[in-house]
Amino acid sequence: MREMAKAADLLEWYDRHARDLPWRVRPAARANGVVADPYRVWLSEIMLQQTTVAAVKSYFQTFTARWPTVQDLAAARDEDVMAAWAGLGYYARARNLLKCARVVADEHGGLFPADHATLLTLPGVGAYTAAAVSAIAFDLPEVVVDGNVERVMARLFDEHTPLPAAKPILTQHAASLTPDTRPGDYAQAVMDLGATICTPKRPACGLCPWRRNCAAWAAGTAPELPKKSPKKKKPVRLGIAYLARRVDGAMLLERRPDKGLLGGMLGWPGSEWDDAPAEAPPIRAEWKTVAGEARHTFTHFHLRLTVRTALVPMDRQPTRGEFLTRDEFSPADLPTVMRKAFDLAQGA
Structure with a gap:
């Protein structure tokens, strides 16, 4: 009762x-x-x-x-x-x-x-x-x-x-x-x-x-209350995001694999996310490093992305991803971490 x-x-x-x-x-x-x-x-x-x-x-x-x-x-x-x-x-x-x-x-x-x-x-x-x-x-x-x-x-x-x-x-x-x-x-x-x-x-x-x-x-x-057990400190991982813009304004993006973090989402081609990421540019270009970092926290780790940008000619082909025109691409379609990288590049 x-x-x-x-x-x-x-x-x-x-x-x-x-x-x-x-x-x-x-x-x-x-x-x-x-x-x-x-x-x-x-x-x-x-x-x-x-x-x-x-x-x-x-x-x-x-x-x-x-x-x-x-x-x-x-x-x-x-x-x-x-x-x-x-x-x-x-x-x-x-x-x-x-x-x-x-x-x-x-x-x-x-x-x-x-x-x-x-x-x-x-x-x-x-x-x-x-x-x-x-x-x-x-x-x-x-x-x-x-x-x-x-x-x-x-x-x-x-x-x-x-x-x-x-x-x-x-x-x-x-x-x-x-x-x-x-x-x-x-x-x-x-x-x-x-x-x-x-x-x-x-x-x-x-x-x-x-x-x-x-x-x-x-x-x-x-x-x-409620009491909580102490949280483990999250590790920090590093990565590189490559933002290539074609002279007509199209942006180079790739869809991530279905499995794993950000699975199935559009994003910037980039390196692995680890302690010492290796360079992995998706297209031949003169890459410029943007000042600052795009920072994001996932469930199990903090990510710090170095952002590199480049302007490429119409006839140059990428080894990864594809170019999307202004009509095909909207920054709002990106997951938050990729949008942070885009915003950092735009601010530069």
């Missing part, structure tokens, strides 16, 4: 304070029978992986305007989807997005499966995403645990085991509170609570609907 009361308190708060998000069916609309679109729920959850809500909103609106159904996305050209994804990062998500859309369209009749186990068989769908789609789109009582939920659970139960070791414990706590009634709204409510009230720094405990049940608030430990 106590857990049911906690869920009821949170749902009452959510009904009044739910965030207005472009992929969300608001609680009042759900109460009136409006059903969430599994495609929009799935698309938003893939985009939100390791990315903020603020960054995702415009991308989500662009995608759903251009590809309003999973069948539309499944029929899209790979390069168009990769270009539309540029800037969101973690590009394996975009490749799996297409694979998943095509599996749903071809093998499931364009309908997302509702159950957690079948969702897990789809490309790019892990335990969290499967639970989120099951709960939010189909209102099934799955346990949905993201970073916001972990923080809320650590404080609610005053759990001091550091992450990531605490994940199973926090998931058990979350499971103990997940209701059979309105589980989709409840899942979104916990995430909203973590995003707006139970924030990483300076949680607004005075506004929290769970304050009277929060063990960390009672103990005065809320601001220091």
